[in-house]
Amino acid sequence: MSGIALCPGPLPEESTTDRALAFTIELNHFDKSLKQLVMDTKAFKRALNHSEHYHRKGFGHQDEVAGVLNQEYQSDLIAEIRENNHSLTRGDVTIRLAESFGFCWGVERAVAMAYETRQHFPTERLWITNEIIHNPSVNQRLREMQVGFIPVLGEQKDFSVVERGDVVILPAFGASVSEMQLLDERGCTIVDTTCPWVAKVWNSVEKHKKRDYTSIIHGKYKHEETVATSSFAGTYLVVLNLAEAQYVRDYILQGGDKQAFLAKFASAYSEGFDPDRDLERVGVANQTTMLKSETEAIGKLFEKTMLQKYGPTQLNEHFMSFNTICDATQERQDAMFGLVDQDLSLMLVIGGFNSSNTTHLQEIAVERGIPSYHIDSAERIGPGNRIEHKPLDGDLVVETEWLPPGQIVVGVTSGASTPDKVVETAIAKVLALKAAAPVA
Numbered sequence: 001m002s003g004i005a006l007c008p009g010p011l012p013e014e015s016t017t018d019r020a021l022a023f024t025i026e027l028n029h030f031d032k033s034l035k036q037l038v039m040d041t042k043a044f045k046r047a048l049n050h051s052e053h054y055h056r057k058g059f060g061h062q063d064e065v066a067g068v069l070n071q072e073y074q075s076d077l078i079a080e081i082r083e084n085n086h087s088l089t090r091g092d093v094t095i096r097l098a099e100s101f102g103f104c105w106g107v108e109r110a111v112a113m114a115y116e117t118r119q120h121f122p123t124e125r126l127w128i129t130n131e132i133i134h135n136p137s138v139n140q141r142l143r144e145m146q147v148g149f150i151p152v153l154g155e156q157k158d159f160s161v162v163e164r165g166d167v168v169i170l171p172a173f174g175a176s177v178s179e180m181q182l183l184d185e186r187g188c189t190i191v192d193t194t195c196p197w198v199a200k201v202w203n204s205v206e207k208h209k210k211r212d213y214t215s216i217i218h219g220k221y222k223h224e225e226t227v228a229t230s231s232f233a234g235t236y237l238v239v240l241n242l243a244e245a246q247y248v249r250d251y252i253l254q255g256g257d258k259q260a261f262l263a264k265f266a267s268a269y270s271e272g273f274d275p276d277r278d279l280e281r282v283g284v285a286n287q288t289t290m291l292k293s294e295t296e297a298i299g300k301l302f303e304k305t306m307l308q309k310y311g312p313t314q315l316n317e318h319f320m321s322f323n324t325i326c327d328a329t330q331e332r333q334d335a336m337f338g339l340v341d342q343d344l345s346l347m348l349v350i351g352g353f354n355s356s357n358t359t360h361l362q363e364i365a366v367e368r369g370i371p372s373y374h375i376d377s378a379e380r381i382g383p384g385n386r387i388e389h390k391p392l393d394g395d396l397v398v399e400t401e402w403l404p405p406g407q408i409v410v411g412v413t414s415g416a417s418t419p420d421k422v423v424e425t426a427i428a429k430v431l432a433l434k435a436a437a438p439v440a
């Protein structure tokens with residue numbers, strides 16, 4: 001832990017409901033005023049970029065934190081498996097590690113910036129607007145470094161805890177315009193770790209807005225990244241998957257029941273959205289961690305739809321799209337397709353339960369009919385031949401005898417927010433369980 005200063009001052013006690021309510025109203029006020037004024041989000045972001053209280057690069061302490069990050073998150077065992085063609089055999093167990101897995105550079109960058117921020121502001125009160133990434137162990141380390149998480153009451157964040165002069169970190173998947181504006185006006189120092197890939201999507205929806213296109217965002221409307229992206233959009237509609245996109249396609253081509261449409265997509269569109277008016281010109285954008293093949297299919301679907309409705313000469317007046325699928329998501333999903341083609345006894349998918357990119361890796365294994373166990377930490381394995389895991393769209397379940405007897409091949413992958421150390425511990429547990437199993 002050398003080189004990382006801890007904040008000497010404790011973070012304040014949990015806020016009261018009244019205070020939370022007051023500041024919820026305050027944030028809602030910002031949301032409302034943004035819409036009323038049709039805020040120029042691009043101009044706001046540009047102005048913020050020039051503010052001396054806004055930082056989106058490190059503070060020059062990279063070398064100091066690099067050693068600590070390596071020590072806390074890297075793994076010798078994983079390095080060994082990587083060098084051995086992503087394979088390891090011990091006793092009855094063969095581990096096949098995906099060609100690409102774990103921490104992406106956007107996450108590495110965000111975590112390093114958070115550590116640097118602590119180093120650079122050793123005595124200031126430090127906050128983060130959300131989990132920096134979807135990984136419980138990394139978030140726990142930040143808590144130990146006296147980085148406070150903005151409390152959430154109901155579905156609203158309670159910004160009343162933040163005071164002038166505090167330092168506030170924005171996580172890798174960004175923050176909404178209203179949150180940035182609130183922090184800026186409160187006189188906070190903002191450290192923005194938003195991944196440049198996410199910022200690229202924001203630029204795309206800005207372009208849609210500028211040309212008066214509705215942004216159709218492939219994502220989860222409640223996911224922090226999509227909340228942030230939609231705050232930069234003008235008119236928008238969030239679709240979760242291809243089936244929802246097809247429903248929208250049918251409405252564009254054949255019309256339908258407007259109220260049923262609005263009920264189906266409740267909370268997933270911009271205020272005042274009218275499917276009869278706002279689906280004439282559409283641009284496609286995405287949450288960067290969605291299933292790549294699905295994002296591409298949705299893009300093609302809307303291109304074809306507009307082609308069918310308006311003809312080739314008018315297509316550009318009704319459809320626009322930019323490639324905003326992040327490389328890391330693409331690589332991890334491609335590697336997963338390579339892994340599930342092998343003869344596997346089972347899959348272990350490691351990553352936060354609220355991590356979208358990890359869930360998509362799990363989907364790929366499930367679709368192939370491979371027994372697949374999604375865990376968020378190695379602690380879910382054991383004691384004995386037991387695992388607590390989260391099935392797709394289900395709650396946590398405990399399964400016993402999950403490691404079959406005899407020789408087994410275990411595919412292993414992890415989401416973009418998962419440190420190698422966590423993967424190492426999970427693999428070590430599997431090896432230990434099998435080594436301890438009675439000989440058949």
Ligand code: SF4
Pocket residue numbers: 104105106107172173195196197198288289326327328329357416
């Ligand atoms: S998954 Fe992609 S968009 Fe998300 S933080 Fe990593 S590199 Fe950035």
